[in-house]
Amino acid sequence: MGKIRVHELAKELGIESKNMISWLKNHGIEVKNHMSTIEDDVAEMLRAKAKGQKEKKEEKSVPKQQTAKKQQTETTTQQQQPKQQQHRPQGQQHRHNRPGNRPVPQGERRDRQREQNRDRKPGQAPAAAANQPQFRKDDQRRPRPQAAASIPPVVPPEKEQPREKVKPLEKEEKNIIELRREREEQKLLEKQKTRGKAKKGNKQQRASNENQEVIGPIIMGASISVQELANRLKKPAAELIKKLIGLGIMATINQEIDAEVAEIICADYGVEVQVKIEDPEKEILELLEQEDSPEDLVARPCVVTVMGHVDHGKTSLLDAIRQTNVTASEAGGITQHIGAYQVEHNGQKITFLDTPGHEAFTAMRARGAKVTDIAILVVAADDGVMPQTVEAINHAKAANVPIIVAINKMDKPGANPDRVKQELTEHGLLPEEWGGDTICVNVSAKTKQGISDLLEMILLVAEMLELKANPKRLAKGTVIEAKLDKGRGPVATVLVQNGTLQIGDAIVAGTAFGRVRAMTDDKGRQVKKAPPSMPVEVLGLSEVPEAGDVFYAFDDEKKAKQLVQIRLDRKREEELKANSKVSLEDLFARIKEGEIKELNVIVKADVQGSVEALKQSLENLSNDEVRVKPIHGGVGAITETDIMLASASNAIIIGFNVRPDSNARKAAEKEKIDIRLYRVIYDAIEDVKAAMSGLLEPEIKEVVLGRAEVRQTFKASKIGTIAGCYVLEGKITRDSHLRLIRNGIVVHEGKLESLKRFKDDVREVNQGYECGLTIEKYNDIKEGDILEFFTFEKIKREI
Numbered sequence: 001m002g003k004i005r006v007h008e009l010a011k012e013l014g015i016e017s018k019n020m021i022s023w024l025k026n027h028g029i030e031v032k033n034h035m036s037t038i039e040d041d042v043a044e045m046l047r048a049k050a051k052g053q054k055e056k057k058e059e060k061s062v063p064k065q066q067t068a069k070k071q072q073t074e075t076t077t078q079q080q081q082p083k084q085q086q087h088r089p090q091g092q093q094h095r096h097n098r099p100g101n102r103p104v105p106q107g108e109r110r111d112r113q114r115e116q117n118r119d120r121k122p123g124q125a126p127a128a129a130a131n132q133p134q135f136r137k138d139d140q141r142r143p144r145p146q147a148a149a150s151i152p153p154v155v156p157p158e159k160e161q162p163r164e165k166v167k168p169l170e171k172e173e174k175n176i177i178e179l180r181r182e183r184e185e186q187k188l189l190e191k192q193k194t195r196g197k198a199k200k201g202n203k204q205q206r207a208s209n210e211n212q213e214v215i216g217p218i219i220m221g222a223s224i225s226v227q228e229l230a231n232r233l234k235k236p237a238a239e240l241i242k243k244l245i246g247l248g249i250m251a252t253i254n255q256e257i258d259a260e261v262a263e264i265i266c267a268d269y270g271v272e273v274q275v276k277i278e279d280p281e282k283e284i285l286e287l288l289e290q291e292d293s294p295e296d297l298v299a300r301p302c303v304v305t306v307m308g309h310v311d312h313g314k315t316s317l318l319d320a321i322r323q324t325n326v327t328a329s330e331a332g333g334i335t336q337h338i339g340a341y342q343v344e345h346n347g348q349k350i351t352f353l354d355t356p357g358h359e360a361f362t363a364m365r366a367r368g369a370k371v372t373d374i375a376i377l378v379v380a381a382d383d384g385v386m387p388q389t390v391e392a393i394n395h396a397k398a399a400n401v402p403i404i405v406a407i408n409k410m411d412k413p414g415a416n417p418d419r420v421k422q423e424l425t426e427h428g429l430l431p432e433e434w435g436g437d438t439i440c441v442n443v444s445a446k447t448k449q450g451i452s453d454l455l456e457m458i459l460l461v462a463e464m465l466e467l468k469a470n471p472k473r474l475a476k477g478t479v480i481e482a483k484l485d486k487g488r489g490p491v492a493t494v495l496v497q498n499g500t501l502q503i504g505d506a507i508v509a510g511t512a513f514g515r516v517r518a519m520t521d522d523k524g525r526q527v528k529k530a531p532p533s534m535p536v537e538v539l540g541l542s543e544v545p546e547a548g549d550v551f552y553a554f555d556d557e558k559k560a561k562q563l564v565q566i567r568l569d570r571k572r573e574e575e576l577k578a579n580s581k582v583s584l585e586d587l588f589a590r591i592k593e594g595e596i597k598e599l600n601v602i603v604k605a606d607v608q609g610s611v612e613a614l615k616q617s618l619e620n621l622s623n624d625e626v627r628v629k630p631i632h633g634g635v636g637a638i639t640e641t642d643i644m645l646a647s648a649s650n651a652i653i654i655g656f657n658v659r660p661d662s663n664a665r666k667a668a669e670k671e672k673i674d675i676r677l678y679r680v681i682y683d684a685i686e687d688v689k690a691a692m693s694g695l696l697e698p699e700i701k702e703v704v705l706g707r708a709e710v711r712q713t714f715k716a717s718k719i720g721t722i723a724g725c726y727v728l729e730g731k732i733t734r735d736s737h738l739r740l741i742r743n744g745i746v747v748h749e750g751k752l753e754s755l756k757r758f759k760d761d762v763r764e765v766n767q768g769y770e771c772g773l774t775i776e777k778y779n780d781i782k783e784g785d786i787l788e789f790f791t792f793e794k795i796k797r798e799i
């Protein structure tokens, strides 16, 4: 028997799906979303309830006695409803989960339902209700003796009834939600109070234990000098320096230590640190980010990204959607590629980000930009769920973006959508027709089958998301793509996310400033305004911004320029700071300038013997001008902690037969720490010696291209060990050198013998992809091994 969906019934009763879902949930009826089905008797009950409310409203003009009578019947019905509902969810659950329960194809079921509803005469109950077994209907309407008994024979309608009578679904719902929220807030407040007390207690306890004067919280900026901190703690500076040495930080009395270190020191004295950093950039942005008042908010089109495995038809699907939905007025327009486009379906717009593949999506997310409202996961019906499909699912899930599955290539003879659905369930996407909440639509980008259904589903999900924006304010959005055009200068495709962008607006994106000189839409037409969710190509920026940069429009050009200046200053400062770190390359120059009197070194090696040997040999290199000082030595991979220590004490790191792990590598890049890696102790000593005398010739520098993890190994009799790898970062190229690292130790260095994706030989494989490879004359590859790929680059000496 066909059951009705939440959104269908909501539409029928003229209620918002959202309200109906909350109401059902609050009454103990389990529904997942607007696509969930409702038991027929529940639907019927809701219809009766809605009908009752409507009638009651009309009854205001009906004579009093008559109204009272009707209301009595209504009340009776309503009073017994909760009882029925409480039993229902379980039954509903069972029905979905029962094995062997033939899943009714979604399309078939929806069509059947629509057909039945279309055939019915006005005023007649919908099909689902008509098929309802009679006894249920009776049961629902007929008051139970007990319930009836509790109803007073004469109902005073004016006083008792209005509460039931005029309360619409929404209002009832709101009260429950508000009540819950209030209770939760209360609980939170209480929790915080007790926590605060406990914290305070601990601190005081510690302070009194140490028999110290209680000092209030120390308020500081991003850093504080050792002297200043000692003054505020009322402690001798020497004591603090001792503590810092204990932490591996060699600081002088005038040196600045950052908030994190200050916090550790102060914790020892039971003193709290409060960091207050004045951030002029934040202040400007806060002014721009002011919240919209609800009355200014209007619905905006949803923004969709298409993701999926290679060759499953992302580009074809985007093209098919674009072609099928070119309206008559646009037919003559030349479709431009501007990184995003809009189509219209049933009078509603949908924005597609025309950058297939999840790289664009993740790159933007990595930069903190959330542009996508809905993800379309394309899966080829003849191929099924593949590695990149899984990646795409995980990316969308991590971003908390709803997924609609487009099962593509349905025109192909080998198409098997049920297999795809089965595979999807293994990755946490349960198709809605199997009781889950994932919408799956069968499509063919080739024949255009199902494209319209897909668009309909997108609009349905978008409706549930209630996407809104305020077109009246200054624009804010994200840069989707940007390039330098020879003739036109910097060109950026931006997606307006709030406000309206207009010609002449002053805008800032990253460190790029400009006035919007011209705007072009996705059909190549010049436009003067771009409302929310509209992608446009913008001319007029001073430089090329980066994809993922957030842009803001300003009414005050001065403020815009101020923001850019703040960002530029900060960038410069960071570069300067980074450059001030010691490296072997500029060691000699800095020694000569008297800047460096001590060369701090951190030594990491594969065995303790090497650590000691290196430390000793390095220390022996000390001369009158500079003292080589190993501040830390240890066995194992170079870690992020080593980098932090190097950064805090301005040290270089020497690794012997070990490598930095991936976090350490990133941190070293950020902190500009010089890491030198060697396989021969003598080379390490020689390099430092040469650097100290200005003779270091770093002509060739190793450049790491990427890292991959061995996920599986296969033995092939003629080939040797084949490693199934996943590229963790960067890329692998066929001709790169590699080293095999096991537990942070370099086990082998050599070259690649072959590199394949699926069955094809490839020249390179990028981050996020899987590949198969073999290593020249080396077979001892194990699961979990890390392969690091590198080449050599010639570097010009600058001293």
Ligand SMILES: Nc1nc2c(ncn2[C@@H]2O[C@H](COP(=O)(O)OP(=O)(O)OP(=O)(O)O)[C@@H](O)[C@H]2O)c(=O)[nH]1
Pocket (backbone or CB within 6 Å): 308, 309, 310, 311, 312, 313, 314, 315, 316, 317, 356, 357, 408, 409, 410, 411, 412, 443, 444, 445, 446, 447
């Ligand atoms: N028969 C059939 N072929 C299709 C369909 N959709 C795409 N293809 C074909 O599948 C191949 C790959 O399609 P693309 O659109 O390039 O796939 P993609 O996912 O964008 O591929 P990448 O951009 O390489 O990741 C092309 O040869 C298309 O012609 C379809 O619905 N039916």
